[in-house]
Amino acid sequence: MRKTGFLYDERFLLHETGPYHPEIPERLTAIYHGIKESGLLPKLFCIRAQPAQRRWIETVHDSAYIDRFGDVCFSGKKIFEHPDNQMCSNTYETALLAVGGILQTIDMLMTGKIDNAFCAVRPPGHHAERDQAMGFCYFNNVAIAARYLQQNWQIQKVGIIDFDVHHGNGTQHIFEQDPSVFYYSIHEHPTFAYPGTGREFEFGSGPGYGFTKNNPVLPGQGDTEYSALVEENLVKDFEQFQPDFVLVSAGFDGHKDDDMSDINLTTEWYSWVMKRIMEIADRHCNGRIISVLEGGYCLRRLPELARNHVAALLDE
Amino acid sequence: MFVSRSMTQKVITTGPETDVFDAYEKMLQNRIRHLPVTDADGRLIGIVTDRDIRSALPYSLIKDSSRKAEAEKVKDLKVMDIMTADPKTIGPHHTLQDALLLIQELRVGALPVVDKAGRLKGIISVRDLLRAFINVLGFGEPGTLLCVLVEDKVGQLKKIVDAITAEGISFGSVLVARYFEKDKRAVFPYLLTQNVARIKRKLKEMGYTLVDPLEWYLDELPKYDRK
Numbered sequence: 001m002r003k004t005g006f007l008y009d010e011r012f013l014l015h016e017t018g019p020y021h022p023e024i025p026e027r028l029t030a031i032y033h034g035i036k037e038s039g040l041l042p043k044l045f046c047i048r049a050q051p052a053q054r055r056w057i058e059t060v061h062d063s064a065y066i067d068r069f070g071d072v073c074f075s076g077k078k079i080f081e082h083p084d085n086q087m088c089s090n091t092y093e094t095a096l097l098a099v100g101g102i103l104q105t106i107d108m109l110m111t112g113k114i115d116n117a118f119c120a121v122r123p124p125g126h127h128a129e130r131d132q133a134m135g136f137c138y139f140n141n142v143a144i145a146a147r148y149l150q151q152n153w154q155i156q157k158v159g160i161i162d163f164d165v166h167h168g169n170g171t172q173h174i175f176e177q178d179p180s181v182f183y184y185s186i187h188e189h190p191t192f193a194y195p196g197t198g199r200e201f202e203f204g205s206g207p208g209y210g211f212t213k214n215n216p217v218l219p220g221q222g223d224t225e226y227s228a229l230v231e232e233n234l235v236k237d238f239e240q241f242q243p244d245f246v247l248v249s250a251g252f253d254g255h256k257d258d259d260m261s262d263i264n265l266t267t268e269w270y271s272w273v274m275k276r277i278m279e280i281a282d283r284h285c286n287g288r289i290i291s292v293l294e295g296g297y298c299l300r301r302l303p304e305l306a307r308n309h310v311a312a313l314l315d316e
Numbered sequence: 317m318f319v320s321r322s323m324t325q326k327v328i329t330t331g332p333e334t335d336v337f338d339a340y341e342k343m344l345q346n347r348i349r350h351l352p353v354t355d356a357d358g359r360l361i362g363i364v365t366d367r368d369i370r371s372a373l374p375y376s377l378i379k380d381s382s383r384k385a386e387a388e389k390v391k392d393l394k395v396m397d398i399m400t401a402d403p404k405t406i407g408p409h410h411t412l413q414d415a416l417l418l419i420q421e422l423r424v425g426a427l428p429v430v431d432k433a434g435r436l437k438g439i440i441s442v443r444d445l446l447r448a449f450i451n452v453l454g455f456g457e458p459g460t461l462l463c464v465l466v467e468d469k470v471g472q473l474k475k476i477v478d479a480i481t482a483e484g485i486s487f488g489s490v491l492v493a494r495y496f497e498k499d500k501r502a503v504f505p506y507l508l509t510q511n512v513a514r515i516k517r518k519l520k521e522m523g524y525t526l527v528d529p530l531e532w533y534l535d536e537l538p539k540y541d542r543k
Contacts, residue, residue, distance in 0.1 A: 020483075022513055083484055084510050127458075127510075134458060135510040166510065169458070194510040195458030259513040297513070 002287065004313045005108055005117030006044040007101045008032055012122045015094035017086040018078060022260060022297040023123065023136040031120050031293070034303025040310055045114050049101030049121075051093065052144070056103060059147035060140055060174055065131040069095075069138060085133045095123055095138045102145050103152075105290055110153045116281075116289040116313050118250070120306070124294040126168030126249045127195060134170065135195055141292050142247050143174045146181050149245050156180060159243030159284075161234060161277055162187070164251020164294040165261040167198025167214065171249065177208040182241045184234050186226060188254070188261050189216040213237050222256065222264035223272075230273060238280050246281045246289045252296030252305045260297050270305055274312035289313070319415050320408035322448040323429050323438035329354045332361060332396035339395050340369045350426040352436055353399050360428050360436045362399035372398045405430045408437050412448050415440050454488025459508040463527040464519060468501045476503055479522060483515045502527060 013025035035041055057066055072080050073092035080087055098121035105117045125142055127135030142160060149155040160175075162168040162185040175181040183204075190196045204212035215229040256264040274291075281289045291309065296302055330339045330351045339351055343366050353362035373390055406415055406427045419427060419442060426441035450456060466472040473492065480487070488506035495502045507515070516526060 020514055022511060082509075083486075191455075192461050194460045194512075196455050197458075259516065260510075 002115040002315045004044050004310060005047050005105050005114040007047040007105050007119035009049040009101060011097055012094060014090040015122050016088040021086050026299055027302060028120055028122055030299045030302040031306040034306045035310055038307040043314060047105055049097045050104060051096040052100035052103055056144055056148055057099060057139060060143045062131040081133045084135055099139050099141055099144050102141055102292060103148050106145060106148060109288060115287055118310050118313055119292045121293055126162060126164060126171050126294050128170045129173055140170045140174060142249050143171050145247055155245045157244045158247060159238055159241055160247045162249035163273060164249055165254035165263050166194050168249055169195045169197045172212055176204045176212055177206040179207050179211050182211045184213045184237060186215040186229055188263050189218050192219050193261060217263060219262035223266055223269040226265060226269060242284050244285050246285060248277060248289060248291035249294045250291045251294035255298055255301050257301050258298040267304055271308040271312055274309055317412040319406055319410045319429055319440050322412060322444050323440040324444060325438045327352060327436060327439050330395055334395045336369055336372060336393045336395060339364060352428045352439060353395055354436055358436055359434045360430050362401045363403040363428055364395050364399040368398045403428060416445055454506050457488055457508055459488045459506050460512045462505050464503045465525040465527045466501050466503055468499045473503060479518055480505060480515055485509050
C-alpha cells in the first residue's frame with residue numbers, strides 16, 4: 001500500500017473544445033467517476049490545483065508564445081494556431097491550472113506527503129512544442145514538470161515514459177539535446193498516425209543522442225507487440241539510465257475500443273504496463289512516479305482504465 | 317515540379333586530366349558519389365562515380381594509402397581514362413517524374429542536368445528526388461494517413477475529398493495507388509489533423525472500406541517495368 005496522490009479539479013472541465021471534438025470535459029468526469037465508484041477515492045490524497053507561476057512555464061515555452069496563447073484566448077477566438085486546437089475563453093487559465101496542479105503534486109511527493117500520483121488534467125501536453133500548440137495541447141505539462149523537478153528540487157535525471165498512442169513530439173524535441181532527460185515513447189507507427197514523428201531511428205541529437213527512444217508499432221497490433229518492446233527497450237534503457245524520478249505521459253487512446261487509433265491494446269495491458277513501470281521506479285528511484293493524463297477518448301473504457309491505473313499506483 | 321527546382325545547383329566537378337586519386341579525394345571530402353567532368357568551357361563531357369574509381373584502383377590502395385609501390389602503377393591514371401563519356405543527361409525543364417522514370421530505367425544514382433548548349437547546370441540525384449517526394453507526399457507536416465479502398469470508377473475520389481472537406485480538414489496529400497484486387501484502388505488521404513475518428517466513421521457509413529494498412533504491401537504489387 002502506498003500513499004498515492006490524485007490531482008483532479010473541476011475547473012479542468014472549463015476548457016471547452018466545441019462540437020465534434022474528442023478532447024472533451026466528459027473524459028475527465030468519466031475518469032473521476034470511474035475512480036469514485038470503485039471506492040478508491042478515500043484511499044487517495046486528493047489534490048486541487050493552483051495556477052502555475054509563469055516562470056515555470058518559461059522553463060519550457062518561449063515567452064512570446066505564452067503571450068500569444070493568452071492573447072488569442074482572451075480575444076475570444078475559438079482556434080489557436082490549428083483547427084485541432086479548439087478552445088474557449090477559459091482555456092489559457094485551465095492550462096495554467098493543469099501545470100500548477102502538477103507542480104503542487106511534485107511538491108507533495110518531494111516533501112514525503114505522497115509516494116506517487118496520478119494527475120487527471122486537461123488540456124493534455126505532450127504535442128505542445130516550445131513555441132507552438134499542436135494536437136489539442138498548449139503547455140507541455142510533463143516537460144515543465146521535468147524542468148521543475150530539476151530546477152526546484154535538484155533532481156538530476158528524469159525518465160519520461162510516454163505510452164499515449166501518439167508520439168509526444170513536443171516532449172521529444174524539448175529534450176532531444178539533453179542527456180539529463182530520457183524520453184521513451186511507444187506509439188502507433190508515424191507513417192499512419194499523428195503527428196508523423198517518433199520514428200525508430202530518432203535517438204536525440206548532440207549531447208542528448210541516445211537519450212531518446214522510440215518504439216513505433218504497426219496498426220492492428222496490440223498487447224503482445226507492446227509488451228515485448230517495453231521489455232526489450234524501456235526496461236533495458238532505464239536500467240542503464242537510472243532515472244532519479246519517473247514521469248509518465250499516460251494516454252489511453254491505444255485501447256482497442258478507442259477510435260483515435262488502430263492499435264488494439266486491452267484494458268489488462270494498461271494495468272500490466274503500470275505495474276512494470278512501478279517495478280522500474282522502485283528499482284531506480286524509490287518508486288517516485290508522477291503520471292499525467294494525455295489522450296484517451298473512449299468514454300466507455302476510461303472509467304475502468306483510470307481505476308486500474310490508480311489501483312496499480314496504490315499497490316494494495 | 318521541374319528538375320531545375322530540385323536539383324543541386326552548386327555542382328562539384330572535375331576535369332578530364334585530373335588525377336584519379338585527386339578526384340576520389342574530392343568525392344570523399346564533399347561526401348558525394350558523382351563527379352561530372354567538364355571541359356574548359358563548362359561543357360559536360362563525362363561523369364565519374366565512386367564505383368568507377370573503386371573498380372579502377374586495387375582495393376588495398378584505397379584501404380591503405382601508404383602502399384606506394386602499387387600506387388605507382390596507377391598514378392598516371394586520369395579521370396578521362398575511367399569516366400563514362402557522353403553520359404545520359406536531363407534538362408532543367410524536364411519534370412521530376414521524368415527524372416524519376418529515367419533514373420529507374422537507366423539504373424543510375426544521379427543525372428547531370430545540362431542546357432541546350434550542353435553546359436552543365438546542375439545534378440539531380442536519387443537523394444534530391446527523395447527530398448522532393450517527401451515534400452510532395454506532405455508528411456513533413458503533422459497528420460494522419462488513411463487508407464480507403466474504392467472501386468476503380470470515375471468520381472470516387474471526389475466523394476472522399478468532399479466528405480473530408482466537409483469536416484473542415486486540410487490535406488497534406490492524396491495518393492491513389494493500384495490495389496491487388498482487380499477493379500479496386502487504394503486512396504491514401506494524408507490529413508493534417510489528429511482529429512480523425514469522426515471522418516473515419518463517416519467514410520465507413522458512406523460504404524467505404526478502410527483498409528488495414530498492414531494488408532497493403534507495396535512489394536506485392538506487380539513490378540512496374542517500362543520496357
